[in-house]
Amino acid sequence: MFGFLKKGSSTAPGDTRPGWAERLKSGLSRTRAQFGGKLTGLFRRARIDDELLEELEATLLMADVGNDATQHLLGELKAAVRRDQLQTPAQLQLALAQSLEKLLQPLEKPLDLSGHRPFIIMIAGVNGAGKTTSIGKLARHFQAQGKSVLLAAGDTFRAAAREQLQAWGERNGVTVIAQESGDPAAVIFDAVHAAKARGIDVVLADTAGRLPTQLHLMDEIAKVKRVIQKAEPSGPHEVMLVLDANIGQNTLAQVRAFDKAIGVTGLIITKLDGTAKGGVIAAIARQQPIPLRFIGVGEGIEDLQPFSAHDFVAALFEQ
Numbered sequence: 001m002f003g004f005l006k007k008g009s010s011t012a013p014g015d016t017r018p019g020w021a022e023r024l025k026s027g028l029s030r031t032r033a034q035f036g037g038k039l040t041g042l043f044r045r046a047r048i049d050d051e052l053l054e055e056l057e058a059t060l061l062m063a064d065v066g067n068d069a070t071q072h073l074l075g076e077l078k079a080a081v082r083r084d085q086l087q088t089p090a091q092l093q094l095a096l097a098q099s100l101e102k103l104l105q106p107l108e109k110p111l112d113l114s115g116h117r118p119f120i121i122m123i124a125g126v127n128g129a130g131k132t133t134s135i136g137k138l139a140r141h142f143q144a145q146g147k148s149v150l151l152a153a154g155d156t157f158r159a160a161a162r163e164q165l166q167a168w169g170e171r172n173g174v175t176v177i178a179q180e181s182g183d184p185a186a187v188i189f190d191a192v193h194a195a196k197a198r199g200i201d202v203v204l205a206d207t208a209g210r211l212p213t214q215l216h217l218m219d220e221i222a223k224v225k226r227v228i229q230k231a232e233p234s235g236p237h238e239v240m241l242v243l244d245a246n247i248g249q250n251t252l253a254q255v256r257a258f259d260k261a262i263g264v265t266g267l268i269i270t271k272l273d274g275t276a277k278g279g280v281i282a283a284i285a286r287q288q289p290i291p292l293r294f295i296g297v298g299e300g301i302e303d304l305q306p307f308s309a310h311d312f313v314a315a316l317f318e319q
Contacts, residue, residue: 020305025315027297031278032316035063039096039317043089048081052089056096063276064248066283073099073282097317103282104309109291111238111266111306113147113202118195120203120228120235122188124221124258125242127209130270130296132161134242135204136168137304138294143172147201152191153178154224155208165206171301184208184220185227192231205236212257225262240293242268248277255288268304270296281312 025032038059042052053074060070076099077092086092113119121138125131132155139149151169153176155161162178169176175198177191188205195203207224210217228236241264243251251269258264267290272278281292292307 020302021311021315023303024297024305024311025318027273027303028278028312028315030274030276031063031272034276035059035065035279035316038062039093043093045089048086048089048092052092053078060279063279064283065279066249066252066286069103069279069282069286072103072286076102093317097313100282100316101309101313103285104312106289107267107281107285107292108307108309109266109293111293113142113145116234116237118150118192118200118203118232119237120192120195120205120232121238121240122205122207122225122228122236122262123240123242124207124262124264125209126211126244126254129209129242129244130268131155131209131242132164132168132206134268134270134294134296134304135165135206136172137296137301138204139168139172139174140301141294141304142202143174148199149174149202149204150191150195150198150200151176152188152203152205154184154188154191154206156182156184156187157208161206161208185224188224189227189231192228192235196232212254212261218257218261221258222261238266238293239264240266240268241290242270245269245272245277245280246275248275248280249283251280252283252287255284255290259288259290264290266291266293268292268294268296269307270304273297273303278316 042055045052057070057074077095080086080095123131123135135151142149151165151174153162153165166176177187177194179187184207191203207221225236239262241258243254272295294304295307296304
């Protein structure tokens, strides 16, 4: 039905293995049920009318698309109805998929590691967002690109976080720089110097989870960034914020707060497989259009992949 959604690769950029499109579709099943599934019912009606558009608006809002993005998409659809003389709800559905992909396209900016060695990535986020697990998966992703990786256990507040990161290091065969206690900035400082001495390609620096309302901890993470800059004046080369998709619209407040404190340059959205709120990516695209580097749709080490607007929309609308 939606032939344009079949174009190109069925895998996200950087993923040459078969099956990512299938895992993405499976992982987005709850959002698709809330979003694509309900929309499909709407688009089986006989004609385009005000009632259909009102129910479409409600469905988008319930999928956590947010008011701003919802009104933008509805405006695009109404313009398409007039411009292209759309007659059937099926045509409207195709137009919605195209408008959504166009809205999300600016977020699709794969991380470019060229230009710096080591390439220093600072990872931030609230407790429970999946930072440490994401670091382990990122390490595997970069290794698959032929890069050497070093991990910095900058979460010195939680012993479990250090142990978890060390377990990921063992699993991936990469070195973890850690201390049993002490200043997180010092740990990361040591890791950057170790990476330089060893000719490492990528440093992944974990930081302790914190809420944006914990102002002293937000000041501390800003200090971590300044210390990285002392170890390597050009770094960090990426400040990546990990977001839990389950919190929906609250991700926007987190992005704003962390961006103000440390200048976020990229996002990871985890746990899309456990929520019906995947539409929040559209809200981010409208209100905080920071590149969405990776999305996570499962527990497997291969279930974190670069974001593709095309594949994401296809997974939402394909039945």
